[in-house]
Amino acid sequence: MTQRDPAGPAPLQRGLQLFSAILRDGASRVLREQARELDIPLSTAYRLVAALCRDGLVARAGRGFYGPGLELAELLRRVDRRAILAAATRPHLRRLARRLRLTAHLGVLEDEMVTYLLKEQGGGPPVFTQVGCQLEAYCSAIGKVLLAHLPAAERDRYVGAGPFVALTPRTITDPTLLHRELTAVAEAGYAVDDEEVTEQLRCIAVPLHDRRHRVVAAISASRIEAGGGRTADAMVLDAVRDCVERIERQL
Amino acid sequence: MTQRDPAGPAPLQRGLQLFSAILRDGASRVLREQARELDIPLSTAYRLVAALCRDGLVARAGRGFYGPGLELAELLRRVDRRAILAAATRPHLRRLARRLRLTAHLGVLEDEMVTYLLKEQGGGPPVFTQVGCQLEAYCSAIGKVLLAHLPAAERDRYVGAGPFVALTPRTITDPTLLHRELTAVAEAGYAVDDEEVTEQLRCIAVPLHDRRHRVVAAISASRIEAGGGRTADAMVLDAVRDCVERIERQL
DNA sequence: TTGCAAATTCCCACCCGCTGAGAAGATCAG
DNA sequence: CTGATCTTCTCAGCGGGTGGGAATTTGCAA
Numbered sequence: 219m220t221q222r223d224p225a226g227p228a229p230l231q232r233g234l235q236l237f238s239a240i241l242r243d244g245a246s247r248v249l250r251e252q253a254r255e256l257d258i259p260l261s262t263a264y265r266l267v268a269a270l271c272r273d274g275l276v277a278r279a280g281r282g283f284y285g286p287g288l289e290l291a292e293l294l295r296r297v298d299r300r301a302i303l304a305a306a307t308r309p310h311l312r313r314l315a316r317r318l319r320l321t322a323h324l325g326v327l328e329d330e331m332v333t334y335l336l337k338e339q340g341g342g343p344p345v346f347t348q349v350g351c352q353l354e355a356y357c358s359a360i361g362k363v364l365l366a367h368l369p370a371a372e373r374d375r376y377v378g379a380g381p382f383v384a385l386t387p388r389t390i391t392d393p394t395l396l397h398r399e400l401t402a403v404a405e406a407g408y409a410v411d412d413e414e415v416t417e418q419l420r421c422i423a424v425p426l427h428d429r430r431h432r433v434v435a436a437i438s439a440s441r442i443e444a445g446g447g448r449t450a451d452a453m454v455l456d457a458v459r460d461c462v463e464r465i466e467r468q469l
Numbered sequence: 470m471t472q473r474d475p476a477g478p479a480p481l482q483r484g485l486q487l488f489s490a491i492l493r494d495g496a497s498r499v500l501r502e503q504a505r506e507l508d509i510p511l512s513t514a515y516r517l518v519a520a521l522c523r524d525g526l527v528a529r530a531g532r533g534f535y536g537p538g539l540e541l542a543e544l545l546r547r548v549d550r551r552a553i554l555a556a557a558t559r560p561h562l563r564r565l566a567r568r569l570r571l572t573a574h575l576g577v578l579e580d581e582m583v584t585y586l587l588k589e590q591g592g593g594p595p596v597f598t599q600v601g602c603q604l605e606a607y608c609s610a611i612g613k614v615l616l617a618h619l620p621a622a623e624r625d626r627y628v629g630a631g632p633f634v635a636l637t638p639r640t641i642t643d644p645t646l647l648h649r650e651l652t653a654v655a656e657a658g659y660a661v662d663d664e665e666v667t668e669q670l671r672c673i674a675v676p677l678h679d680r681r682h683r684v685v686a687a688i689s690a691s692r693i694e695a696g697g698g699r700t701a702d703a704m705v706l707d708a709v710r711d712c713v714e715r716i717e718r719q720l
Numbered sequence: 721t722t723g724c725a726a727a728t729t730c731c732c733a734c735c736c737g738c739t740g741a742g743a744a745g746a747t748c749a750g
Numbered sequence: 751c752t753g754a755t756c757t758t759c760t761c762a763g764c765g766g767g768t769g770g771g772a773a774t775t776t777g778c779a780a
Contacts, residue, residue, distance in 0.1 A: 226520025229478035234524050241544040259769050269477025273485050274680055277720045279556035282727060286548045288679050288720040293492040294545045297537045305530035428539050429525055469528045469539040478767060510740050533756055
């Protein structure tokens with residue numbers, strides 16, 4: 219359980235640990251305890267905290283208490299979850315799209331709709347989606363993946379709410395079938411949209427997890443083609459999964 | 470211009486500098502440039518970034534580009550500006566209130582109203598305010614300080630908008646007089662509310678600046694007493710200013 | 721006001737581990 | 751494929767971080 223070598227410089231390492239602990243506990247614990255928990259000698263902990271304070275990332279909040287600093291709030295105004303996800307994903311998604319010569323998307327669930335955060339065209343016929351646009355969740359591959367990993371209560375509420383409009387003859391509109399589909403998706407770890415949104419559009423989506431293994435987004439690969447591409451599915455799925463794995467490894 | 474001694478461990482120091490730079494530039498610049506700017510050898514910069522990535526505070530956003538990490542967003546969901554301000558200020562405000570045996574407040578401007586973030590009673594008759602409550606800005610000491618330091622355009626709009634209701638005979642309700650008052654407050658660096666909100670309530674407020682010298686809040690000391698306390702003003706003002714100075718020194 | 725307990729700073733010699741130039745390796749764009 | 755650039759690795763030397771404990775300061779309560 220000891221820190222392995224690839225941990226970086228010790229002072230930075232421990233300083234960041236302390237930083238995280240302070241943000242996590244939100245000035246509700248005394249420094250001494252946090253230091254003990256992290257195996258940092260008190261004397262050293264104070265030295266580290268002093269450095270953090272100096273940069274305004276941390277601020278004293280009473281005797282022994284430290285909390286997030288004002289400067290940090292300043293820095294974080296321009297940081298939002300979506301931007302982070304998009305930034306970390308873009309290069310990988312681009313590579314995926316190019317390698318497979320198709321279109322790849324990154325999407326999240328917002329207000330029960332799928333919002334597309336990224337779109338990378340790597341070849342093939344153009345797809346109609348646009349970055350920032352929203353699509354119904356129940357019929358798109360990304361949407362189904364995200365719905366499938368929702369907490370059961372939320373997912374059931376969505377399925378029970380409807381109505382589900384048929385965009386093509388293949389769109390799943392029956393709540394019972396949709397529920398079954400989502401269960402299968404959760405089980406399989408990926409979702410397929412086989413011309414359920416638009417004729418000739420076939421997508422495969424895989425969930426993207428954060429460090430705590432929560433599903434925060436999904437990535438899809440879309441091809442426009444007259445049926446029969448079934449054989450290529452396995453390969454595409456592997457490629458997408460590989461891509462997701464790389465992204466997750468970087469957060 | 471070299472780092473003085475009280476800067477803390479070098480690796481932490483430089484790591485945090487890099488961290489700040491990465492958050493500030495939002496993945497729009499290559500690491501190499503940021504490193505050069507901070508006088509950090511490239512080789513070392515990569516080592517530091519690796520450590521930051523390991524904790525999820527930073528994430529790779531493409532060849533040479535780094536941006537904020539997901540874990541950071543997670544940590545920062547529970548951080549907001551008001552909480553930070555309040556946390557950093559509370560102990561100082563309490564001490565001020567006790568020392569002066571009166572009531573002290575921390576307030577910010579929100580929607581052209583003053584919102585009280587903290588209230589510390591150190592003695593004397595109770596004051597009617599409550600934490601979280603909002604008060605008109607034009608008549609309270611904190612409000613006048615905050616208005617006085619608004620960008621000219623915003624301040625003029627406020628003054629021109631009105632109407633200003635008289636809460637006591639001493640409330641300033643004439644736009645021209647209010648404008649003059651605010652100018653004087655900006656000049657003097659403090660504001661006085663002499664029974665303009667409630668009879669017998671006399672407050673002195675001083676602005677609180679962040680590191681970039683922007684006014685982000687104000688602190689006031691309130692006394693309830695029949696006039697004549699004029700002589701004590703200087704002492705109270707000094708104490709409040711001293712308190713503000715201590716707070717600002719910690720951010 | 722005084723006193724106490726806890727927080728915070730200070731000290732310093734030892735020695736660990738960080739440094740950083742450069743080379744080697746990985747990756748990407750065209 | 752190839753060049754350009756990012757990224758990782760290596761390594762020996764020495765600068766500076768470490769941390770136990772003492773000294774000092776601080777805040778609170780009686």
